[in-house]
Amino acid sequence: MPTARYDVLGIGNAIVDVLARTEEDFLLKQGMRKGTMALIDEARAQAIYDAMGPAVEISGGSAANTIVGVASLGSRGAFVGKVKNDGLGRAFSHDIRAAGVTFTTPPAAEGASTGRCYVLVTPDGERTMNTYLGAAQDLCPADIDDNMIAASAITYLEGYLWDPKDAKDAFLKAAKIAHQSGRTVALSLSDAFCVDRWRDEFLQLMRSDTVDLIFANEAELQSLYQTADFDSAIRALRGDIDAAVVTRSEKGCIVVGPDGVEAVAAFPVERVVDTTGAGDLFAAGFLSGLARGADDRTCGRLGALAAAEIIQHLGARPEASLKDLAGENGLAD
Amino acid sequence: MPTARYDVLGIGNAIVDVLARTEEDFLLKQGMRKGTMALIDEARAQAIYDAMGPAVEISGGSAANTIVGVASLGSRGAFVGKVKNDGLGRAFSHDIRAAGVTFTTPPAAEGASTGRCYVLVTPDGERTMNTYLGAAQDLCPADIDDNMIAASAITYLEGYLWDPKDAKDAFLKAAKIAHQSGRTVALSLSDAFCVDRWRDEFLQLMRSDTVDLIFANEAELQSLYQTADFDSAIRALRGDIDAAVVTRSEKGCIVVGPDGVEAVAAFPVERVVDTTGAGDLFAAGFLSGLARGADDRTCGRLGALAAAEIIQHLGARPEASLKDLAGENGLAD
Numbered sequence: 001m002p003t004a005r006y007d008v009l010g011i012g013n014a015i016v017d018v019l020a021r022t023e024e025d026f027l028l029k030q031g032m033r034k035g036t037m038a039l040i041d042e043a044r045a046q047a048i049y050d051a052m053g054p055a056v057e058i059s060g061g062s063a064a065n066t067i068v069g070v071a072s073l074g075s076r077g078a079f080v081g082k083v084k085n086d087g088l089g090r091a092f093s094h095d096i097r098a099a100g101v102t103f104t105t106p107p108a109a110e111g112a113s114t115g116r117c118y119v120l121v122t123p124d125g126e127r128t129m130n131t132y133l134g135a136a137q138d139l140c141p142a143d144i145d146d147n148m149i150a151a152s153a154i155t156y157l158e159g160y161l162w163d164p165k166d167a168k169d170a171f172l173k174a175a176k177i178a179h180q181s182g183r184t185v186a187l188s189l190s191d192a193f194c195v196d197r198w199r200d201e202f203l204q205l206m207r208s209d210t211v212d213l214i215f216a217n218e219a220e221l222q223s224l225y226q227t228a229d230f231d232s233a234i235r236a237l238r239g240d241i242d243a244a245v246v247t248r249s250e251k252g253c254i255v256v257g258p259d260g261v262e263a264v265a266a267f268p269v270e271r272v273v274d275t276t277g278a279g280d281l282f283a284a285g286f287l288s289g290l291a292r293g294a295d296d297r298t299c300g301r302l303g304a305l306a307a308a309e310i311i312q313h314l315g316a317r318p319e320a321s322l323k324d325l326a327g328e329n330g331l332a333d
Numbered sequence: 334m335p336t337a338r339y340d341v342l343g344i345g346n347a348i349v350d351v352l353a354r355t356e357e358d359f360l361l362k363q364g365m366r367k368g369t370m371a372l373i374d375e376a377r378a379q380a381i382y383d384a385m386g387p388a389v390e391i392s393g394g395s396a397a398n399t400i401v402g403v404a405s406l407g408s409r410g411a412f413v414g415k416v417k418n419d420g421l422g423r424a425f426s427h428d429i430r431a432a433g434v435t436f437t438t439p440p441a442a443e444g445a446s447t448g449r450c451y452v453l454v455t456p457d458g459e460r461t462m463n464t465y466l467g468a469a470q471d472l473c474p475a476d477i478d479d480n481m482i483a484a485s486a487i488t489y490l491e492g493y494l495w496d497p498k499d500a501k502d503a504f505l506k507a508a509k510i511a512h513q514s515g516r517t518v519a520l521s522l523s524d525a526f527c528v529d530r531w532r533d534e535f536l537q538l539m540r541s542d543t544v545d546l547i548f549a550n551e552a553e554l555q556s557l558y559q560t561a562d563f564d565s566a567i568r569a570l571r572g573d574i575d576a577a578v579v580t581r582s583e584k585g586c587i588v589v590g591p592d593g594v595e596a597v598a599a600f601p602v603e604r605v606v607d608t609t610g611a612g613d614l615f616a617a618g619f620l621s622g623l624a625r626g627a628d629d630r631t632c633g634r635l636g637a638l639a640a641a642e643i644i645q646h647l648g649a650r651p652e653a654s655l656k657d658l659a660g661e662n663g664l665a666d
Contacts (some may be wrong), residue, residue: 020431021652039507054401057390066389070656095387098353173502317387319354 001182003153006102007075009152011144011174012063013136013167014081014105015115016088017276019314020055022120027128034122037129037191039163045132050117058090058315060117061136062190063158064275066317068283069099069306074323074333075291077217078148080174084135088114099317105143108135125272125311137164141173149174150181153291156283157211159190175210184212184290189285195223206241214244215283215292216320219267221246234261241277245300247282252304253294259319264300267308267329277316281306285322292333300308334485334515339409339435340624342485344477344507345396346469346493346500347414347438348448349421350609353388354649360461367455370497370524371461371623378465381451391648392428393450394469395523395561396491398610398649402617402639403432407656407666408624411435411481413507417468421447432650436664438476441468447495458605458644470497474506482507483514484517486624489616490544492523494533508543517623519546521616528556544625547577548616553577567594580615585637588629600641600662610649614639618655625666635664 005092025035032047040048049055059080070077079096083089083109092114096103102227115134118125139161149155155178161167175185187205189195195202202224214237216224237244237256244256252266285302294302306322313319326332360367361664363381373381382388394414403410412429416422429436448467452460472494475487482488488511494500494579508518520538522528535557538544543587547570549557558566570589571578577589585599618635627635646652659665 049427052431053390055422055424056648059387091388091390094382098385098387152368315389 001190004153005151006078006148006153006280008067008070008154008156009078009148010067010078010156011060011064011079011161011171012158013115013133013164014064014083015061015094015117015136016092017060017119017316018049018115019058019119019121019274019308020053021275022053024122027120028124030065032128033105033119034128034132035126036193038193039069039121040130040132040185042132045118045130048130051276052120056314059093062160062188062280065280066098066156066284066287067101068096068099068317069281069322070288072318072322073284073288073302073306073326078152079301080105080139080143082108082133082135082139082143083114084108084111084283086113088089089135095317103144108138108174108255109132111135111138119276121274121314126277127274127276131173133164138166139164139170140166140170144170144173144177146177149177150183152178152183154184154186154287156186156188156287158188159194159198159202162201163192171287172210172322177301182209184213184288185211187211188215188279189220189224192219194221199224201215203240211241212243214241214295215247215279215286217247217279241325245303246285247279253300255300257296261267262296262300263296264304269308269312272311274314275311277310278307281310281318298331302326305331337477337486338409338484339411339481339486340483341403341489341620342413343400343489344413344494344504345394345397345491346448346466346497347397347416347425348394348450348469349425350391350393350450350452350466350514350649351388352391352452352454352607352609353383353386353606355386355455357455357617359385360453360455364461364662365367367461367587368459370464370528371526372572373463373465375465378449378451378463381463385451387649390424390665391650393426393610395466395493395521395613396405396489397429397616398613399489399620400428400434400648401432401437402614402655403621405651405655406617406621406635406639406659408621411485413438413472415428415441415468415476416447416605417441417444421449422468428650431463441471444468444471450644452609453535454607454609454647458608460607460609465588466497468509471499472497472501472503475507475524477503477510481511482510483516485516487517487519487620489521489620491521492527492531492535494532495527504542517546518544519620520544522550522557523536525552525556528553530537532557536573543572547574548580548619549577555562574604578636580612580618586615588598588633590629595629595633597630597637600637602641605644607647608644610643613649614651631664635659638662638664
């Protein structure tokens with residue numbers, strides 16, 4: 001197997017976050033389920049935008065955030081996702097490249113505008129998301145470059161890709177090429193309601209060895225196995241896949257391997273400002289460690305470190321160098 | 334004189350800020366003068382954007398920031414400025430209206446795209462700005478609604494308006510209507526290099542009583558009178574205008590009136606994150622106090638309070654309710 005050119009290549013919905021602080025009652029009035037991601041059409045997007053407060057635009061997208069985190073940790077990242085050639089699309093492309101990520105997916109010249117996610121941050125730091133997929137829906141198998149996938153140690157896919165119709169085929173094509181090249185395929189379950197929409201297909205991806213490693217938080221794990229009992233969900237998970245990481249917010253994470261289960265602590269945080277991107281950045285740290293052959297505990301600590309940085313400010317892209325932070329915490333290469 | 338419908342109406346360049354953190358050497362390499370605002374053309378805008386790091390888009394514009402601050406303080410604000418009907422223009426319009434400001438200037442359907450300012454924030458919190466005026470250049474006298482000006486207790490103009498060619502005429506038209514209606518006209522000198530470009534015209538505006546109140550920081554005052562001696566500059570200022578406020582960063586401000594000069598202290602700040610908007614928000618507090626008939630000291634303290642909030646986070650729009658902050662500091666109505 002040739003040396004990898006990229007440590008982690010992510011495939012996901014290319015999205016710009018439109019973030020606004022809001023009070024709890026706004027979520028109630030708008031009929032939003034706090035802490036979750038809802039898919040919305042263009043009309044609903046307009047209605048939410050008209051009703052919400054002053055906003056800030058920051059590039060987002062779950063797997064895109066992860067790959068920016070990977071680059072911030074000093075690893076080599078690449079991203080595949082679809083924007084339109086419009087203002088938000090140019091901002092997305094600029095931001096991910098300026099972060100040191102290779103991004104070569106051609107933008108759409110026509111059709112739906114660049115996808116965006118209206119992120120409403122309540123005073124407790126929790127985020128409630130409404131996503132208009134826009135151009136991200138048009139990601140298709142032709143956007144998958146065989147050579148790039150073959151040259152990536154890990155191909156990382158977000159579960160949200162199951163929502164746009166052609167992206168599934170792009171996902172499966174990438175997973176096949178990665179395995180043919182002896183590489184690792186990882187999947188994030190993304191969101192409890194996303195799991196609810198695609199439960200059987202996600203389980204099938206795991207049971208058919210289409211993916212080698214799963215990232216899930218507790219709500220997603222509960223949704224996957226439709227049980228509130230954590231231990232029985234972990235047992236079911238171990239029956240379905242050899243490697244998984246379950247994140248538990250301030251309780252840290254559980255790394256599940258073929259030989260057992262290891263609990264890794266979270267990093268202490270002074271004040272939670274905005275939880276947007278916590279799971280994305282956890283995955284960044286873990287995958288970055290995995291790509292350099294670190295043990296489970298170090299991978300989990302790197303994930304916890306990156307997640308701790310992201311929840312202490314607004315937005316899901318790191319403001320500090322994660323590589324420097326890792327060095328200060330004894331987690332450098 | 335009928336009761337005012339708006340406390341403060343601002344006229345200025347409608348701009349979206351594109352903010353990125355940067356190191357000092359980036360400014361050197363790009364030949365930028367730290368702490369100042371440079372006007373750039375579209376090609377230079379593209380070159381800077383290509384070279385700079387990942388960015389965040391937040392609505393800006395000097396007078397626009399001021400009026401959003403006025404609204405955040407619970408006063409009634411209106412804004413006049415030109416955007417294009419594009420993505421950034423829609424974001425600007427949304428953000429200012431969502432902040433409670435009346436904004437009715439029709440967007441341009443064609444021509445240059447919405448103006449933007451590349452704001453580079455160094456680790457010391459200082460900002461260096463590069464502005465592509467874009468659609469803001471097309472503000473013209475027809476955009477000035479006589480009734481709105483006549484209905485505003487204070488019309489507030491930014492010195493930057495002297496850069497786009499037709500905006501001067503819009504400025505002069507507004508000042509004339511305001512005075513015909515017995516209202517107050519205030520001017521911010523904006524930037525030391527802006528003063529250098531328009532020194533004689535700014536002095537003429539003051540000496541001809543076209544403006545009643547001036548806002549300047551120390552660098553702008555020095556540029557206006559081409560002297561580094563603060564006391565002699567203040568003496569010259571008093572000879573040219575009856576009312577002025579000179580801001581001095583952490584040293585507070587000097588309120589200059591016909592009967593004398595009063596020094597007002599700054600608010601203590603834990604950590605300066607980004608000085609973008611400090612002057613804009615100082616003006617917001619001062620003008621909000623003035624509109625409700627507060628004394629010089631209270632106006633100065635309100636200005637200092639609003640400036641202190643804005644420099645403790647990224648961006649020039651308040652993140653907290655300034656009205657609540659004023660209440661907590663004994664500066665409510």
